[in-house]
Amino acid sequence: MKVNEFASCLAVSQLYGAGDIEIKNLQTDSRRVQPGDLFICLPGHTVDGHEYASQAVANGAAAIVAERRLDLDVPQIVVGDSRFAMSVLSNAFFGSPSSRMRMIGITGTNGKTTTTYLIERIMEDHQVKTGLIGTIQMRYDGQSYPMSGTTPESLELQRSLSDMASKGVQLCVMEVSSHALEQGRVKGTDFRTAIFTNLTQDHLDYHHTMEEYRAAKGLFFSRLGNVISPWKEERKYAVLNADDGASAYFASQTAAEVITYGIDNEANVRASQISITAKGTFFHVDTFKGKTDISLRMVGKFNVYNALAAITAALLEDVPLEEIKASLEAVPGVAGRVESVDEGQAFAVIVDYAHTPDGLENVLRAVQEFATGKVLTVFGCGGDRDRTKRPLMGKIAAKYSDAILVTSDNPRTEDPLLILKDIEAGLVEDGVARERYELIADRREAIRKAIEMASPGDVVLIAGKGHETYQLIGGVVHDFDDRVVAKEVIRGRSY
Numbered sequence: 001m002k003v004n005e006f007a008s009c010l011a012v013s014q015l016y017g018a019g020d021i022e023i024k025n026l027q028t029d030s031r032r033v034q035p036g037d038l039f040i041c042l043p044g045h046t047v048d049g050h051e052y053a054s055q056a057v058a059n060g061a062a063a064i065v066a067e068r069r070l071d072l073d074v075p076q077i078v079v080g081d082s083r084f085a086m087s088v089l090s091n092a093f094f095g096s097p098s099s100r101m102r103m104i105g106i107t108g109t110n111g112k113t114t115t116t117y118l119i120e121r122i123m124e125d126h127q128v129k130t131g132l133i134g135t136i137q138m139r140y141d142g143q144s145y146p147m148s149g150t151t152p153e154s155l156e157l158q159r160s161l162s163d164m165a166s167k168g169v170q171l172c173v174m175e176v177s178s179h180a181l182e183q184g185r186v187k188g189t190d191f192r193t194a195i196f197t198n199l200t201q202d203h204l205d206y207h208h209t210m211e212e213y214r215a216a217k218g219l220f221f222s223r224l225g226n227v228i229s230p231w232k233e234e235r236k237y238a239v240l241n242a243d244d245g246a247s248a249y250f251a252s253q254t255a256a257e258v259i260t261y262g263i264d265n266e267a268n269v270r271a272s273q274i275s276i277t278a279k280g281t282f283f284h285v286d287t288f289k290g291k292t293d294i295s296l297r298m299v300g301k302f303n304v305y306n307a308l309a310a311i312t313a314a315l316l317e318d319v320p321l322e323e324i325k326a327s328l329e330a331v332p333g334v335a336g337r338v339e340s341v342d343e344g345q346a347f348a349v350i351v352d353y354a355h356t357p358d359g360l361e362n363v364l365r366a367v368q369e370f371a372t373g374k375v376l377t378v379f380g381c382g383g384d385r386d387r388t389k390r391p392l393m394g395k396i397a398a399k400y401s402d403a404i405l406v407t408s409d410n411p412r413t414e415d416p417l418l419i420l421k422d423i424e425a426g427l428v429e430d431g432v433a434r435e436r437y438e439l440i441a442d443r444r445e446a447i448r449k450a451i452e453m454a455s456p457g458d459v460v461l462i463a464g465k466g467h468e469t470y471q472l473i474g475g476v477v478h479d480f481d482d483r484v485v486a487k488e489v490i491r492g493r494s495y
């Protein structure tokens with residue numbers, strides 16, 4: 001595409017300089033600009049990309065998209081909102097890849113990653129070539145790619161979708177975070193199905209209030225297709241959790257057909273007769289396309305919700321219920337989600353990604369279903385993130401555990417000890433006895449302590465980091481994997 005073709009993608013834009021220059025690629029980071037690229041200046045949360053335009057030009061940028069005219073000797077497209085322009089230009093450059101495959105997106109505080117994995121498994125088993133994008137990885141066509149967050153920026157997203165489409169991917173299931181919605185990262189991505197898991201407290205550092213957080217998630221449903229026609233091949237579906245109070249608001253925001261799933265309230269896809277053991281979870285499900293019984297190998301009532309969301313999405317893709325059942329029953333679990341560390345020890349060690357009050361409460365409730373002895377919980381809270389969740393998580397840990405080892409998660413730029421103190425404030429407020437908890441900033445040390453304290457029948461829960469293989473302390477990334485550390489400690493423990 002040429003510079004003037006990019007400029008004409010927007011009704012209101014101003015082109016300065018030559019328009020017939022061919023653009024090789026799009027780039028938002030000056031440090032990664034290659035000769036012939038179009039550099040898009042984004043005003044960020046930390047710095048302003050406009051400040052780096054000269055570096056981009058020095059690296060060979062052929063033209064620039066900016067919100068104001070810059071004093072540089074290359075063609076410039078001046079736009080009102082460069083983040084919005086990025087989504088439009090990326091879509092144009094990569095040929096609207098989302099319209100070439102079926103897109104399923106999942107938003108919600110917890111359960112996104114798990115649900116994407118369940119849907120990926122069902123669709124792959126059904127011979128639909130499927131791509132997956134989310135917190136743990138992006139994978140398609142037999143390849144896995146690392147992710148630096150949950151939902152990529154629109155440019156990276158369109159680039160990846162385009163690569164998927166070129167490799168024959170027919171359906172993509174992806175996590176859509178509230179940050180992504182608020183920043184317009186999925187603008188221009190044509191979703192067929194938008195799924196909502198649940199809304200509980202997290203990210204108040206970014207969204208400030210639960211109302212703002214809900215409104216950010218609401219954008220997913222309000223932006224989902226406006227023209228619905230029974231004669232049009234492409235339908236739009238909003239798949240909502242009937243047991244979450246926010247669903248009524250999302251239903252009011254969308255023009256798509258609303259399909260519900262749930263346990264407690266009336267729903268189009270509803271589970272009953274739930275029974276949870278240490279080995280898995282059984283439930284009966286009634287759907288708009290028949291009924292069946294399902295035995296998941298994953299534990300926890302929350303995984304019944306994740307399975308229901310996946311069942312609903314798969315039914316909307318016309319996968320027969322009996323095939324869905326077979327696929328769900330074959331899933332051993334998702335990395336770092338209620339993952340057992342088993343070195344033959346007489347007590348259970350479980351690594352889980354619970355990093356919100358609701359996530360922690362859910363996993364602890366699941367652990368209580370099968371713990372025959374004490375519950376020993378090792379957890380912390382991330383630095384530079386919602387501080388108000390810290391005392392709440394302290395209270396929840398105390399409510400469901402016999403001993404609590406408060407430790408560091410990813411402290412990032414915060415003082416690790418001060419984060420631990422924020423968690424302790426919740427314990428103090430609830431009058432938790434001093435001998436029931438310890439503050440140990442060193443995560444390896446806290447894991448070692450918990451495992452040393454464990455007796456046969458006990459459960460050691462290590463929460464917060466799940467699949468992560470690093471720990472961010474200050475500006476430094478250290479190798480750290482809860483599962484590896486737990487294994488090392490168990491092997492070193494003398495019985």
Ligand SMILES: CC(=O)N[C@H]1[C@@H](OP(=O)(O)OP(=O)(O)OC[C@H]2O[C@@H](n3ccc(=O)[nH]c3=O)[C@H](O)[C@@H]2O)O[C@H](CO)[C@@H](O)[C@@H]1O[C@H](C)C(=O)N[C@@H](C)C(=O)N[C@H](CCC(=O)O)C(=O)O
Pocket residue numbers: 028029030031041042043044045046047048049050052148149150151152153177178179180
């Ligand atoms: C708050 C937030 O979302 N920040 C994201 C944002 O960073 P930013 O706005 O601070 O960017 P910036 O550093 O100010 O840079 C502005 C522009 O200048 C450019 N720049 C900068 C330096 C330079 O030398 N040259 C240059 O060109 C940058 O490339 C960028 O285009 O844009 C960056 C580039 O895309 C992201 O990496 C960054 O995510 C940060 C790391 C982050 O922590 N994001 C989290 C909060 C997040 O988005 N999480 C959600 C998951 C939440 C959930 O699970 O529910 C997610 O979807 O990942």
Ligand SMILES: Nc1ncnc2c1ncn2[C@@H]1O[C@H](COP(=O)(O)OP(=O)(O)OP(=O)(O)O)[C@@H](O)[C@H]1O
Pocket residue numbers: 108109110111112113114115135150175197198302303305306336337338352353354355358359360362363466
């Ligand atoms: N449906 C659910 N409801 C509540 N808690 C859940 C649910 N599913 C999973 N959890 C808990 O939340 C943790 C994170 O799950 P998962 O990774 O699937 O969520 P996510 O929404 O992708 O999180 P993130 O926002 O970090 O990407 C799990 O380890 C588990 O403890």
Ligand SMILES: N[C@H](CCC[C@H](N)C(=O)O)C(=O)O
Pocket residue numbers: 150355381382383385409410464465468
């Ligand atoms: N998507 C979440 C992940 C939190 C994981 C936890 N280990 C932490 O680092 O706080 C976030 O970015 O807030």
Ligand SMILES: [Mg+2]
Pocket residue numbers: 112113114134135136150175
């Ligand atoms: Mg996730």
